[in-house]
Amino acid sequence: MSEVKRRIVVPGERLPPNVVVREREHEYVYEEEGVKYATVIGLLDERGENPVFVPLQSIYIPKPGDVIIGLVQSIGIMNWYVDINSPYVAILTAQDYLGRPYNPQIDDLSRYLPVGSYVKVKVLAFDRTRNPLLTVRGEEGLGRITKGKIVEVDPAKIPRVIGRKGSMLQMLKEETGCSIFAAVNGRIHINCPNPEIEPILVLAIKMIEEQAHTSGLTDRVKKYISELKVIRGVK
Amino acid sequence: MGKVSMKLINEEGLRHDGRRPDEMRPVTMEVGVLSNSDGSALVSFGRTRVLAAVYGPREPPQRYMILPDRALLRVRYHMAPFSTSERKSPAPSRREIELSKVIREALEDIVLTHLYPRTSIDIFIEVLQADGGTRTAAVTAASLALADAGIPMKALVAGVAVGKIEGVLVLDVDEIEDGSGEADMPVAAAPDIGKITLFQLNGVLTREEIERGLDMALNAIQKLVEMEKEVLRKKYTFNV
Numbered sequence: 001m002s003e004v005k006r007r008i009v010v011p012g013e014r015l016p017p018n019v020v021v022r023e024r025e026h027e028y029v030y031e032e033e034g035v036k037y038a039t040v041i042g043l044l045d046e047r048g049e050n051p052v053f054v055p056l057q058s059i060y061i062p063k064p065g066d067v068i069i070g071l072v073q074s075i076g077i078m079n080w081y082v083d084i085n086s087p088y089v090a091i092l093t094a095q096d097y098l099g100r101p102y103n104p105q106i107d108d109l110s111r112y113l114p115v116g117s118y119v120k121v122k123v124l125a126f127d128r129t130r131n132p133l134l135t136v137r138g139e140e141g142l143g144r145i146t147k148g149k150i151v152e153v154d155p156a157k158i159p160r161v162i163g164r165k166g167s168m169l170q171m172l173k174e175e176t177g178c179s180i181f182a183a184v185n186g187r188i189h190i191n192c193p194n195p196e197i198e199p200i201l202v203l204a205i206k207m208i209e210e211q212a213h214t215s216g217l218t219d220r221v222k223k224y225i226s227e228l229k230v231i232r233g234v235k
Numbered sequence: 236m237g238k239v240s241m242k243l244i245n246e247e248g249l250r251h252d253g254r255r256p257d258e259m260r261p262v263t264m265e266v267g268v269l270s271n272s273d274g275s276a277l278v279s280f281g282r283t284r285v286l287a288a289v290y291g292p293r294e295p296p297q298r299y300m301i302l303p304d305r306a307l308l309r310v311r312y313h314m315a316p317f318s319t320s321e322r323k324s325p326a327p328s329r330r331e332i333e334l335s336k337v338i339r340e341a342l343e344d345i346v347l348t349h350l351y352p353r354t355s356i357d358i359f360i361e362v363l364q365a366d367g368g369t370r371t372a373a374v375t376a377a378s379l380a381l382a383d384a385g386i387p388m389k390a391l392v393a394g395v396a397v398g399k400i401e402g403v404l405v406l407d408v409d410e411i412e413d414g415s416g417e418a419d420m421p422v423a424a425a426p427d428i429g430k431i432t433l434f435q436l437n438g439v440l441t442r443e444e445i446e447r448g449l450d451m452a453l454n455a456i457q458k459l460v461e462m463e464k465e466v467l468r469k470k471y472t473f474n475v
Contacts, residue, residue, distance in 0.1 A: 010463075011388045011389070027347070028387055030347065032428070040385050040387050057384075087354040089294055129352075
């Protein structure tokens with residue numbers, strides 16, 4: 001059975017020496033004297049050529065270039081403090097967002113981005129000695145999110161929501177007709193032309209999060225969506 | 236307090252609650268018991284019941300607390316007012332402050348704090364019912380809660396105390412044995428990486444007794460860590 005080849009490992013458990021870890025998840029494997037250990041609870045998949053270790057939970061650490069979804073937490077004099085689902089609170093400067101010089105005496109930042117608004121931003125700089133700096137420049141579609149819904153999942157599950165070569169995301173888009181953006185910090189922005197299909201998509205994403213480690217998930221999610229559509233009478 | 240006159244080891248060599256000297260109290264472990272925290276665990280050693288909740292890594296509440304090269308590990312060990320037979324004042328006592336430090340040091344070498352500089356990882360430990368061995372139960376619960384929170388750590392830790400009563404070394408001392416025994420030696424360790432992270436001794440033991448007691452404790456810790464692993468695996472094993 002395939003179950004024997006896939007097992008849950010816990011912190012302190014030895015991993016095979018040729019274990020493969022996904023990008024930006026290297027901190028979840030600890031090496032001492034040539035022996036590799038898992039540092040968090042994860043899944044070890046030994047079916048392929050090389051065993052793969054996938055953590056079941058992860059903590060989002062910003063990397064310059066990441067396009068993420070932030071939530072405005074508070075407003076400073078010249079900047080916004082943005083919650084990016086990470087241990088570090090990010091900074092978005094007024095000058096960057098407005099694209100012009102900003103004078104706090106005559107202008108009010110809460111007019112542009114009040115506390116509680118979501119922004120699609122890019123990480124400009126982060127080096128662990130300073131908090132991450134965000135920007136809305138340099139890429140299409142960055143800025144305040146005014147329509148749709150944000151679904152939060154664990155950052156470790158985002159690769160599964162996207163799927164191999166984007167297969168899962170493609171299927172979700174085709175089945176629901178919504179636009180979906182899955183950010184690496186675990187926030188997914190969905191925007192549906194048909195408001196009735198929105199809750200179905202949310203349920204489907206939650207299903208992916210819960211069953212991320214299982215195989216044949218794309219087909220099951222597809223079936224689940226069509227079943228929900230019938231039950232709810234959505235076309 | 237004066238010595239209790241009851242015999243703590245009977246003629247058959249059994250302890251006051253019927254345990255053999257090298258026998259632990261029944262241990263139960265549960266993870267993910269609280270939904271507001273990032274990770275949590277409830278551990279009981281016989282009548283001792285300890286709840287641990289972990290938050291973080293997150294921004295420290297005060298900027299002056301920031302450590303530039305690693306995460307700040309904050310531990311608060313607290314006994315609930317109803318945890319003892321006589322009401323305990325809820326204000327943190329000298330003993331609780333000291334135990335918070337001891338438990339923090341037992342976990343500091345295990346948690347990979349260097350991965351998250353300038354953040355804080357907060358561990359709250361609440362003793363719900365105290366019947367001896369609360370610090371070792373607290374270390375065990377905190378270790379489980381950290382794993383549940385997904386905080387990278389080198390290995391799982393567990394703790395147990397060895398005591399000496401009426402000249403006999405006994406494992407996992409309870410309140411009565413602790414109060415009238417000759418010595419109490421709490422130990423916590425991470426067997427996977429072969430490290431002892433907490434070692435205290437209250438009372439007098441000979442060198443040979445310490446060695447024997449340590450062996451007893453480490454054997455028990457090995458079993459406790461296996462149990463922790465089992466509990467964690469069970470929580471995350473799905474049957475799809």
